[in-house]
Amino acid sequence: MENGMDRVGVVGCGLMGSGIAEVSARAGLDVVVVESSTAALDAGRARLEKSLARAEAKGKIDSAAEVLERIGYVTDLGDLADRQVVVEAIVEDEGAKTELFRTLDRVVLDPQAILASNTSSIPIMKLGVVTARPQHVIGVHFFNPVPVLQLVELVPSLLTSSDTTERARAFVEGRLGKRAIDCQDRAGFVVNALLIPFVLSAIRMLESGFATAEDIDRGLVLGAAHPQGPLALADLIGLDTTKAVAESLYEEFKEPLYAAPPLLARMVDAGLLGRKTGRGFYTYE
Template sequence: MSAPVERVGVVGCGAMGTGFAVLCARNGRTVTVVSSSPATVSRGRQRLRESLERAAAKGKLPAGDLDAVLDRLSVTADLADLAGCQLVLEAVPEDLDLKIEIFSQLDKVVQDPDAILASNTSSIPIIRLARATARGSHVVGMHFFNPVSVMPLVEIVASLLTEDRIRDRAQEFATTVLGKEAIVSGDRAGFVVNALLIPYLLSAVRMLESGFATAEDIDHGMLRGCGHPMGPLALVDMIGLDTVGAVADALFDEFKQPLYAPPPLLSRMIDGGMLGRKSGRGFFDYS
């Protein structure tokens, strides 16, 4: 029987990695976060602190608990510091080559032979990452949604190589420890949510591109006509145009269906650095 997961590793200190790390630490786990380089370690620590301070300011974290949670969080630039982890979540950008390289390295540095190696990928088939290791049976997808602290869902994705008990351990950790709701998806690009969501978002981009309606009217139509909490173009801006483009590319590569092909407008905006909220400008202006 596997030991309970107490030591967690996170590769990547962006929005998803930070959110997952903080959630684990708030639920009593010791967490080591690997940042991209020594130069970004201090920025990673600051990002973790700011996330906790925001939670405390909103009354979601008792002020007296902030230091205790911070004490359970550490940031490093060395993957070797994840050697003792029982679960490692990769949360780097949607770049297949980068993710394969990380899983290849994790296979060498994580010492526990029963450790779960998980990916937060939103689109890449898990078996492609599993094949980068000598323990494909222990590789699983754990796709959280942004912001991790707020969104209740996680998709659990087992490849053809994943052992059932590893899938079940990952799901139990997400639900019992982190308090999330889980759905189980087959190992196909986009999984459940993005395979349905991305064609909808791309359709909104195509509608804008064709001149059929303005961005404001497209989003207002879905807000007021369908009761959606956010319009599709505002949602693309929040996710990041580059991320939406990468997921669309992965879906099109898998299924070869036109509805998954990124529209030229999306591609040109990505080329121009108009990535949405994180760049200050996307389909709407955030400057």
């Protein structure tokens, strides 16, 4: 791709960050991943190595080793100085994200660099205005698992330039081979604004004793042709993330359907976050 799309930075190497780093490296781009600690970096590297080994075994890529050579791992945000696209994929917390964007504004030297957030619910405007370049800040929201799911939501704020939006589209579709949809800068964007109330209603149904988790999920899989039920999906998303998105939606719209049910809040408090902790609505090995 033309100027400005070959050097990618990814901040955060959890489920989403490692997936974004993987698809970028698989597309032939030079990737630098930043994590807050060596332990987090090691966990992210292991996740990437495992995912790429699986892709190679399935014949999806020729060489996992070749892809891994394109990924560098660091703990200093200053190492993003030469990046042309930086994607933030840290914890879904407004304070943490705004602080990160202040720092990225200072350390990323290219004045035309795209500063993107993978947030699923925080208004892009709030991230853009803490920088001196809100016209280059945009939401680029991937879906988990990133190497598998094709969708990316492009979310410009009122201050994002049309040029930034089109360059982000070229990056997502032209380089990464994803499919983009355009969204307004409203909490939840398109998919989560529809999906989260659906998941919350399933949690309320379970909480009320109306049906078991297994029967709720089986009903949607067998009766509505969903690939998985809403409670299994919540476990995959992460119950902490589900709750954070629900709270962001409720904060924005004040609609009861967006309010997190007490059961969800208690499970998050207990650390029962779904697949990533081994237990949520279901138990995992």
